Amino acid sequence: MMQEKINSIESDLKSLNEYIEKLEEQKKQLEKDNLKLKMLIEELKGKESC
């Protein structure tokens, strides 16, 4: 009984860890996208001033 509880908690914690990984990936992707947008804006600002 006790062992079952422990297994269940471990499984829940594992799922939480997986959820955290997904959030970290989402964050990385957003950082990349924002960096690309910033670079594109800089490039276009250069054209704008021409």
Added chain:
Amino acid sequence: MEKLKNDNISELGLPRHVENNLECKDIKTISEIVNQSKNGRLYEMIWYKETLKIINYKLQKYGLKLWNYDDEEVLSQDEICYLYCQYDGSDNPLNYYGINNIELLTSLTKAELEKLLKLPKYEVKRIIETVHSYDLKFADEREEIISIERKPFISLGFSKRAIHILMDGNIYSVSELIAKTKNELKKIEGMGAVSLNEIIQKVHSLGLKFADEREEEKTSKQSDTKGPINDGISVSEPSDKPNEDKTQSQQFAADLEQAKKEIAELTRDIAALKQENEMLQRQLQDILKYLDIGEDDARKNK
């Protein structure tokens, strides 16, 4: 010492991501790099030490250098090759997956490079060409078999979470991992029961042991050779199970708290990044509208 043809940063032949990084910060000439290092502003804008290393290395080829820069370490060819393999500076997948040197990178096969690091095909091609240009080879191109201890964690099936926790503990390879005891691993920040369990099981599944396990094995072998010191009647110690359960449940509670904290932080960061993303999209739309209007005016005047 070589001579510069002009002052443009492209003359230095820096890795592409470093050039982009500098241009993003409005540093487009070599003189600007040197001047910004003199007034210290360069180090407020670029703190990633590998970026500063490669900039200083390239400047030195032309008899220039970064001012107020302490790191006099000479870059080896392997380190330079690794820097040129990096993808997006501080945001590169090599760092993200704990591959922090050329030895770990080249212990992968070319197929693993594409599949595990989830790099676009053109990036995989660029990295392969870079490695070859330094006369280095990937695992599938070499005759020797790369031992498990020399391979990066990502190729051995460790989860990203476990890899990041190990990176926080400054552990980047299996050989560094098994040099530790399990107690030393427990002390790494963010190392909860689930991650520790995963790492221990993974190491054992690879047929390897931690330092304390090897020591225990050695000690038990030595006592076996000495022979039995009693008449064979073993006395077992009273069970510590209730105390063990209490410690385990405390550990679970701590892990849960830690996980909640991380989720809250990540959720906040993601919300802020989404806001920034929306603002940048609006800025981009405004610029594109302005450029369209500008072109229309030019056509009308003709």
